[in-house]
Amino acid sequence: MRADAPPWLLPRAAYVHVPFCAHKCGYCDFASLAGSDHLADRYLDALERETAAKLGEPREVDAIFVGGGTPTRLDARQLERLTGMIRRWLPLTSGGEWTVEANPGTLDEAKADVLAAAGVDRVSLGAQSFQPRLLQALERNHAPEEVGRAVAIVRDRFPRWSLDLIFGVPGSDVDDWQADLDATLALGPSHLSCYGLVYEKGTALWKQLQRGEVDPVEEEAERRMYELVMDRLESAGLLMYEISNYARPGHESRHNLVYWANDAYWGLGLGAAQYVDGLRTVNTRDMPAYLKRIEAGESAVGPSEHLGPEEHARETAMLMLRRIQVGIDRDDFRWRTGFDLDALIGPVIVRFAAEGLLEDDGRRIRLTREGRFLADRVLCEVV
Ligand code: SF4
Structure with missing residues (x-):
């Protein structure tokens, strides 16, 4: 691949996965492990070996996202090791953005100091809710007051930070969601991710739903919650820039923007997805298999898929449409994919525009405001 290859072939971003968690939350479908902290040093060895094998040489990037799992489940020494490895292999360009996800219950000043000293300039905190009974329903193991404590640590050290929230938690109503938004806005974040709860197959919460032990929030109430978040955040100056993400102008997540432009990115670690040179790969989610394969000098890649030009173009349209402000720009789309948007999905655009879901x-x-509520349907037809 040539060094001047375009951004959809040559990665300018990297995702690094740290799978360790204090315990498994009820709704969690990520590649995350509780009770495996004893494997952390071995995992970091494997991660460095995988990185060296995949990258071949240090690769300059504009955005790094260290997610999980819970990266801050690592202790300060391990975080120092991880960030040192990332700095060696993935030097950040000047003006680049380096995000680390953190859990309010596992972030302390020593760990935050290590991250800030390494050059991390953005922290994304998983708050989810400020109400004990909703945190309990999600089986989160932090208390609401720990969010405020974590925000105080982050605000002192990092120029950018974000909070994650979940709405539609069983047992919640619109007033609960209003109270969560009030508590969130009082902390003054410049970026928020707000997701409607999904009952992912196989999770503890999904099993409870199958057994009739939880009452899911009614569709109409969930719609009102989504409406509320759009209106409240916009009037607080946080613009919706993607279906589930809100930011003050200039505070959008750089890593997210790469993903929604369908640009290439490196993916490193357990279960990590990667998209390089048109090839989409996903690493195994099985920790013993990941460690064994990397230690034997083999690849940890599981399923992989080479996207042909038309598949790439359709996927690009679907991802770009998630961007609320920018949407799909016809010229940019042609430049990036080689396809004329109308030749590719013209009838879908005309139909959804007539239904008032696209402008x-x-x-x-x-997407129009109404289209955001039915985004799954629109995006599905585009792809
Ligand atoms: S902290 Fe996040 S990654 Fe870990 S179990 Fe909970 S939801 Fe999953």
Whole structure:
């Protein structure tokens, strides 16, 4: 691959996965492990070996995202090791962004100091809710007051930070969600991710749902919650820039923007997805298999898929449409994919525009406010 290859072939971003967690939350479908902290040093060895094998040489990037799992489940010494490895292999360009996810219950000043000293400039905190009974329903193991304590640590050290929230938690109503938004806004974040709860197959919460032990929030109430988040955050100056993400202008997550432009990115660690040179790969989610394969000098890649030009173009349209402000710009789309947008999905655009779900100003296509509620349906037809 040439060093001047375009951003959808040559990665300018990297995702690094740290799978350790204090305990498994009820809704969690991520590659995360509780009770495996004793494997952390061995995992870091494997991660460095995988990184060296995949990258071949240090690769300069504009965005690094260290997610999990809970990266801050590592102790300060291990975090120092991890960040040192990332600095060696993934030097950040000037003006680049380095995010680390943290859990309010596992972030302390010593760990935050290690991250800040390494050059991390953005922390994403998993708050989810400020109400003990909703945190309990999600089987989160932090208390609401720990969010405020973690925000105080983060605010002193990092120029950018974000909070994650979940709405539609069983047992919650619109007033609960309103109270969570009030508590969130009082902390003054410049970026928020707000996701509706999904009952992912196989999770503890999904099993409870199958057994009739939880009452899911009604569709109409969930719609009102989504409406509330759009309105409240916009009036607080946090613009919706993606279906589930809100930011003050200039505070959008750089890593997210790479993903929604369908640009290439490196993916390192357990269960990590990668998209390089048109090849989408996902590492195994099985920790013993990951360690054994990397230690034997083998690849940890599981399923992989080479996207042909048309598949890449359709996927690009679907991802770009998630971007609320930018949407799909016809010229940019042609430049990036080689396809004319209207030749590719013209009838879908016309139909959804007639239904009031898409707006088309001749240059850009964007989801309308109503279209955001039915985004899954629209995106599904596009791809
Ligand atoms: S902290 Fe996050 S990654 Fe870990 S179990 Fe909970 S939801 Fe999953």
